[in-house]
Amino acid sequence: MNLGLTILKGRRSVRKYKDEEIPGEIIKAALEAAHLAPTARNLQPWLFGVIKEKETLKKIAETAPNGAFIKDANACFAIFGEKDQTYYLEDCSAATMQIILALWSFGVGSCWVAGDKKDYANEIRKMMGVPEKYTLVSLIPAGYPEEINIPSKKDLEDLVFYETYTEN
Template sequence: MNLGLTILKGRRSIRKYKEQKIEDEVIKAILESARYAPTARNAQAWKVGVIKNKDTLLKLSELASHGKFIKDADVCFTVFAEKEHQYFVEDGSAMTMQILLSLWSFGVGSCWVAGYGKEYSKDVQKLLKVPEKYTLISLIPAGYPAEVTIPTKKELEDIVFEEEYSE
């Protein structure tokens, strides 16, 4: 198996982190990789926040209904996209996945916490002072994994069809 597929197949959602700092060079490399995410019409209509302040991480964890573990992360990336861009959800989601995979390639665990359309998205935007023209797509808490669980996945034949769907 090639390295890329090993990273793709190995990535897990990590919600428990060690108290270990992610090096600034790693964060910069993640952001550098993230800017290469696919984007419709090459619009690049996004902004990525890097949140390290423990008080802010705590506030984010209190806002996000399914992200209580954000407070324990070393850093939380926030992905925002311009609401007026026709494909803002797709582009922001592509950016999110790029960050998740880039983190895992450095051995850093993360978990996609939904943002778009959530009741707390405006509060997160306000907390981080992000202009109104953007909308929250995702929160990505990250840290070195304290534990890794391996979930079961459906078999390929259970999820794939060719040409036309049939049971």
């Protein structure tokens, strides 16, 4: 199996982190990966924020109901998209996944926390001082895994069809 597929197959959502700092070069590599994500018409309608201060991580965790574990992360990436761009959601989702995979390639776990159209998106945007033309698309808390859960997946054969779909 090639390295890329090994990374893809090994990645899991991680919500429990060791108290161990993520080196700056890993954070930078993840941001570079996001910057290289594909975008419609190469507009790159995004901003990438990085939060490492424990107090700010705690505030974000308290604000995002599905992200209570953010408080325990060593860093959290916040992906914002220009809301007047037609494909901001797709573009920022691609950047989100690039960050997640880049982090995992260094052994750093993460978990995608939704932001787009969530009640807390505007509050987090304001908390981070991001201009109003942007909207929060995702939060990516990250850290070295303390625990990894391996959920079961559906059989591939139950999810794939070729040419046209038929009921089995």
